[in-house]
Amino acid sequence: MEQTKVILADHEIPKQWYNIQADLPKPMSPPLHPGTGKPVGPEDLSPIFPMNLIEQEVSQERWIDIPGEVLEKYLIWRPSPLCRARNFEKLLDAPVKIYYKNEGTSPAGSHKPNTAIPQAYYNKVFGVKRLSTETGAGQWGSALAMACQMFGLELRVFMVKVSYEQKPYRRMMMNTWGAECIPSPSDRTEAGRQVLAEHPDSPGSLGIAISEAVEDAVSRADSRYSLGSVLNHVLLHQTIIGLEAEKQLEKIGVYPDVVIGCAGGGSNFAWIALPFVRDRIHGKKVRIVGAEPASCPTMTRGPFAYDFGDLAKKTPLLPMYTLGHDYVPAPIHAGGLRYHGMAPIISHLVREGLIEATAYDQLETFEAGVRWARTEGFIPAPETNHAIAAVVAEARRAKEEGKERTILFNFSGHGLVDLAAYDAYLSGKLTPYQLPDEEIQRALRAIESFPKP
Numbered sequence: 001m002e003q004t005k006v007i008l009a010d011h012e013i014p015k016q017w018y019n020i021q022a023d024l025p026k027p028m029s030p031p032l033h034p035g036t037g038k039p040v041g042p043e044d045l046s047p048i049f050p051m052n053l054i055e056q057e058v059s060q061e062r063w064i065d066i067p068g069e070v071l072e073k074y075l076i077w078r079p080s081p082l083c084r085a086r087n088f089e090k091l092l093d094a095p096v097k098i099y100y101k102n103e104g105t106s107p108a109g110s111h112k113p114n115t116a117i118p119q120a121y122y123n124k125v126f127g128v129k130r131l132s133t134e135t136g137a138g139q140w141g142s143a144l145a146m147a148c149q150m151f152g153l154e155l156r157v158f159m160v161k162v163s164y165e166q167k168p169y170r171r172m173m174m175n176t177w178g179a180e181c182i183p184s185p186s187d188r189t190e191a192g193r194q195v196l197a198e199h200p201d202s203p204g205s206l207g208i209a210i211s212e213a214v215e216d217a218v219s220r221a222d223s224r225y226s227l228g229s230v231l232n233h234v235l236l237h238q239t240i241i242g243l244e245a246e247k248q249l250e251k252i253g254v255y256p257d258v259v260i261g262c263a264g265g266g267s268n269f270a271w272i273a274l275p276f277v278r279d280r281i282h283g284k285k286v287r288i289v290g291a292e293p294a295s296c297p298t299m300t301r302g303p304f305a306y307d308f309g310d311l312a313k314k315t316p317l318l319p320m321y322t323l324g325h326d327y328v329p330a331p332i333h334a335g336g337l338r339y340h341g342m343a344p345i346i347s348h349l350v351r352e353g354l355i356e357a358t359a360y361d362q363l364e365t366f367e368a369g370v371r372w373a374r375t376e377g378f379i380p381a382p383e384t385n386h387a388i389a390a391v392v393a394e395a396r397r398a399k400e401e402g403k404e405r406t407i408l409f410n411f412s413g414h415g416l417v418d419l420a421a422y423d424a425y426l427s428g429k430l431t432p433y434q435l436p437d438e439e440i441q442r443a444l445r446a447i448e449s450f451p452k453p
C-alpha cells in the first residue's frame with residue numbers, strides 16, 4: 001500500500017527552532033527608531049516585549065533550544081501529520097505529487113499556537129501578568145487565549161471589527177479559553193477613538209488593532225504586547241513545522257520542487273519557507289512561493305520601504321514590502337491576510353530573489369478551497385485557500401509544460417469556524433475585487449518622507 005501520511009513519533013519532534021539570520025547571504029536592514037532614525041536597540045522594545053523574546057528577535061544564533069515546558073504543550077498535537085493529497089491530485093489530472101502539512105490539527109485549528117505557546121511561556125518566565133494583542137480572523141487571538149490559559153496569564157484581544165461580526169465563533173473560543181475580546185476600532189484606546197471620530201463605520205484593520213493593543217500594553221506595568229506574525233521571533237517559532245516536514249519527507253525519500261504558503265504577515269509561510277530557503281542558499285534547486293490576496297497585494301504591488309507596523313505609528317519603522325500603514329484592505333473573508341505589510345525576513349528574501357510572490361482574487365481561492373474540500377474532505381481556512389489556489393496554478397503549469405513536479409504546501413488551518421464565508425461564496429454573494437492603483441498610490445504617500453532601506 002502506498003504511504004499517504006507520514007507521522008513522527010513524539011520523541012522525533014525537533015528540539016530547536018531554526019534562525020535564518022545565521023545563513024542570510026546579505027544581512028537585513030535594521031528596524032529604525034522613528035524619532036532618531038537610528039536602529040532600535042533592545043531597550044527601545046522593552047516596554048512592549050519581555051527581554052527574553054527581544055533577545056530572540058535580534059539573535060544571530062542558527063539554532064535556538066525549545067524549552068521543555070513549550071515542548072510539553074507542543075506534544076498535545078505535534079508533530080503534525082505530513083499528508084499526500086492523492087484525491088486532489090486525481091482531480092487536477094496533472095503530473096504533480098502534492099504533499100501538505102496539516103496545521104489544522106492544533107486545538108485552535110491553525111498554525112498560530114506554535115508561537116502563541118512560546119510567547120506566553122517567555123512572558124510568564126519574565127514575570128508578566130497580562131498580555132494584549134490584536135487578531136484578524138480570530139485565529140491568532142484564539143491561539144493566544146489558549147496559550148495564556150495554559151500559563152496562567154490574563155489576555156485582552158482587539159479583534160478587527162469586520163471579522164468580529166463575520167466570525168462570532170472565534171470570539172466565543174477566546175472567551176471559552178478565558179480571554180476578553182473587543183471589536184476594533186474601540187473606544188478603549190486613544191488610537192481607536194481617533195479612528196472612530198473620523199470613520200464611525202470603519203471595518204477595522206490589523207494596523208488599527210495593533211495600535212490599540214500596543215497602547216493597551218504600554219499603559220500598564222504588568223502587561224506586555226504579543227504579535228502573531230511579522231516579527232523575527234514569531235517566524236522563528238513557526239520553523240518547527242518546516243523542520244518536521246523535512247524529517248517526514250526524508251523518511252519517504254522525497255524532496256519538493258516547489259514549496260508554497262499563503263502569506264498575511266508571513267508567519268506560516270515562514271515555517272515552510274525558511275528551512276528550504278536555507279537549502280536554496282546552499283545550492284539546492286527549490287522554488288518557494290508565497291500566495292497573497294489580490295485585495296491586499298503587499299509583495300506583488302507594494303514597494304520595499306521603511307514603514308510602521310500599525311496605523312497610529314507606535315511600532316518601530318520596519319524594512320518591508322508595504323502598502324502604507326494607513327491602507328485599510330477591503331473586507332475580504334480571509335481576515336488573517338488583511339495586513340498592509342510583510343514580515344521583514346520574508347520581504348528581505350523576496351528582494352534577494354530567494355522567494356517568489358503571487359496574488360489571487362478571493363473567488364479563485366474559494367473555488368480552489370471547495371474543490372479541495374470535495375476531494376480531500378478537510379474544509380480549509382479562507383487564508384489557506386490562497387495556498388491551495390497557488391497549488392492549482394502550479395499543477396496547471398506542470399500540465400502545460402508536461403513536466404513532473406513535487407509540491408509541498410502548508411495547510412495553515414481548517415475553516416470550520418469560517419463557514420459563513422463559504423456560505424457567502426456558495427450563494428454567489430462574493431464578488432471579485434480589483435484594487436485600483438490610485439488607492440495604493442494614496443496610501444503610499446503616507447510613507448514618502450520615511451528613510452529608504
Ligand SMILES: Cc1ncc(COP(=O)(O)O)c(C=O)c1O
Nearest residue numbers: 139229264265266267268336413
Ligand atoms: C489559517 C491562517 N492561515 C494564514 C494566516 C496568515 O497569517 P501569517 O501570514 O502570519 O501566517 C492566518 C492569520 O490569521 C490564518 O489564520
